[in-house]
Amino acid sequence: MYSGHVMPEQITLTTPENIELKFPVAGLYSRGLAQFYDFVYQCIAIMVGSFALLSMGFSARFFGPLYVALSFLLYFAVFWLYYIYYDVYHDGQTPGKRRLGIRVVTMDGGRVGWAASIARNLLRPVDFLPLGFLAGMVTILFSKHHQRLGDLAAGTIVIRDAEALPTPLQAES
Amino acid sequence: MTDRTDTPAVGFDDCLTLIESADPADRRRGTAQLERFHETRALRVALALANDPDEEVRETAREVAGTLRRAGVEITAGKPLRRVVATDTLLSSPEVMDETFFLWRRNRKDIVTAWALTDAPQILFGLGLFTMPAFGVRFHPGSEAFFWAAVLFTIIQLLMRPFAWMLMGRGFIGSFPDREAQTIAARRISGLEYLGFFQMQIIASGPLIAGFGFVIFVAGDIAPFAFILYLLFFLAYHSYTYTLMPRQLIENGDVFRSIRGLLNDGAEGYRFQRHVYMSFLWFMAVSYTAMLMSGSVLFETWLNRFRDAELLGVLILADALLDQFWIGWQITVARLLRNGGFRARVA
Numbered sequence: 001m002y003s004g005h006v007m008p009e010q011i012t013l014t015t016p017e018n019i020e021l022k023f024p025v026a027g028l029y030s031r032g033l034a035q036f037y038d039f040v041y042q043c044i045a046i047m048v049g050s051f052a053l054l055s056m057g058f059s060a061r062f063f064g065p066l067y068v069a070l071s072f073l074l075y076f077a078v079f080w081l082y083y084i085y086y087d088v089y090h091d092g093q094t095p096g097k098r099r100l101g102i103r104v105v106t107m108d109g110g111r112v113g114w115a116a117s118i119a120r121n122l123l124r125p126v127d128f129l130p131l132g133f134l135a136g137m138v139t140i141l142f143s144k145h146h147q148r149l150g151d152l153a154a155g156t157i158v159i160r161d162a163e164a165l166p167t168p169l170q171a172e173s
Numbered sequence: 174m175t176d177r178t179d180t181p182a183v184g185f186d187d188c189l190t191l192i193e194s195a196d197p198a199d200r201r202r203g204t205a206q207l208e209r210f211h212e213t214r215a216l217r218v219a220l221a222l223a224n225d226p227d228e229e230v231r232e233t234a235r236e237v238a239g240t241l242r243r244a245g246v247e248i249t250a251g252k253p254l255r256r257v258v259a260t261d262t263l264l265s266s267p268e269v270m271d272e273t274f275f276l277w278r279r280n281r282k283d284i285v286t287a288w289a290l291t292d293a294p295q296i297l298f299g300l301g302l303f304t305m306p307a308f309g310v311r312f313h314p315g316s317e318a319f320f321w322a323a324v325l326f327t328i329i330q331l332l333m334r335p336f337a338w339m340l341m342g343r344g345f346i347g348s349f350p351d352r353e354a355q356t357i358a359a360r361r362i363s364g365l366e367y368l369g370f371f372q373m374q375i376i377a378s379g380p381l382i383a384g385f386g387f388v389i390f391v392a393g394d395i396a397p398f399a400f401i402l403y404l405l406f407f408l409a410y411h412s413y414t415y416t417l418m419p420r421q422l423i424e425n426g427d428v429f430r431s432i433r434g435l436l437n438d439g440a441e442g443y444r445f446q447r448h449v450y451m452s453f454l455w456f457m458a459v460s461y462t463a464m465l466m467s468g469s470v471l472f473e474t475w476l477n478r479f480r481d482a483e484l485l486g487v488l489i490l491a492d493a494l495l496d497q498f499w500i501g502w503q504i505t506v507a508r509l510l511r512n513g514g515f516r517a518r519v520a
Contacts (some may be wrong), residue, residue, distance in 0.1 A: 009275045027271025029456060100267060131470065141278065151450040
């Protein structure tokens with residue numbers, strides 16, 4: 001823990017019970033690093049999956065169309081369902097996000113549902129445009145709540161996994 | 174939960190007296206009675222008590238705050254609130270890096286303006302490299318053009334870095350709300366300040382520039398081996414001295430004062446600097462790789478080539494672009510060191 005004159009960005013979310021909760025927002029670096037870790041895990045999963053297919057006797061030579069279809073299914077599962085699965089069933093934390101201590105929540109601080117997760121992940125390729133996740137980085141840097149395009153469309157936000165506290169009293173100017 | 178049914182009716186001041194009492198029972202009673210006052214001041218007090226160490230007071234206060242809000246009491250009805258979160262804690266080195274982006278966002282107009290002014294020569298230099306093949310200039314390590322480009326780039330760096338720190342540094346430090354930071358941000362620019370930064374630049378970067386020059390132009394056949402040694406030297410020296418420039422910005426004195434500050438932090442300070450340095454190295458490595466890959470794709474598509482001149486041009490433009498965050502990150506680390514924040518680190 002480092003203390004000093006710093007000001008981590010916070011967001012105040014109002015729950016459906018009308019209670020305001022403050023969360024520290026995850027910054028560009030933490031999000032980028034989490035994405036990097038997830039990408040590494042996905043590559044490992046692809047390698048393991050491909051090896052499993054081959055070891056089960058599937059190969060392009062003997063099972064041409066079936067092998068291609070299974071490979072596509074594997075890629076789809078790893079690169080698309082991965083995020084949706086972890087968003088919905090692991091409280092908005094992919095393994096990469098867990099490593100960095102961040103999570104996705106809805107704008108009222110709740111868990112991410114199917115619709116929101118599908119929306120934010122369908123727009124992931126748009127955030128990637130034109131190259132190197134540029135659109136996503138620019139929108140994170142400039143949007144009010146550090147949201148990428150997918151977050152803006154789905155109404156989600158990435159926060160630090162800290163204990164949520166009700167808004168404390170602030171001194172008047 | 175405190176029973177509120179048999180509490181006697183009291184005025185708001187009596188209620189505050191109860192809350193300020195040393196007796197826990199009185200405090201709980203006072204907190205519960207806040208619910209009677211459908212006013213902003215009651216909501217303010219309830220929210221302040223929502224973090225109280227006494228669990229019962231805390232629970233009651235949260236419930237009261239919810240009740241008052243549902244009754245239409247709003248905290249924004251009074252004077253505008255001032256942000257007072259000037260001191261906080263960062264839990265990890267990625268958070269130090271995140272903080273840099275937060276700082277950039279808070280004062281981006283000033284920072285980007287300062288960046289455009291002070292990094293313009295470097296940007297023009299990088300763009301100029303792209304035009305070299307068009308003029309038929311042979312550009313590769315060891316060529317005459319490469320030598321003069323290196324000399325020109327070194328001169329640009331040595332002369333412009335002090336300006337970059339004076340302007341961008343002020344922009345970044347102006348993002349902090351505390352009085353000391355605001356005083357530094359509002360300080361008048363002077364020739365003496367430039368001189369201080371220039372001297373510090375020589376101390377912080379001189380050995381690194383000399384070492385790089387040796388590897389490229391002198392090492393000859395042992396260049397690969399020399400480069401590995403240089404990298405080790407770079408990491409050791411740079412991870413120790415990278416807070417010298419922000420210290421100079423904060424101290425605004427003679428360079429020895431800033432160096433003394435670095436030495437006074439001792440081995441503990443160095444460990445902290447080295448620890449957070451790794452997150453920045455990650456950031457630089459990933460950013461440079463992404464930009465080089467993007468650059469190579471663009472140049473291969475448009476020009477069907479991506480060789481020495483273009484590669485160096487992209488690297489120099491990437492360096493100019495990341496300069497803003499590099500300066501901001503150094504300032505964040507230096508301020509954590511200055512306030513003794515690294516001593517509170519929990520392993």
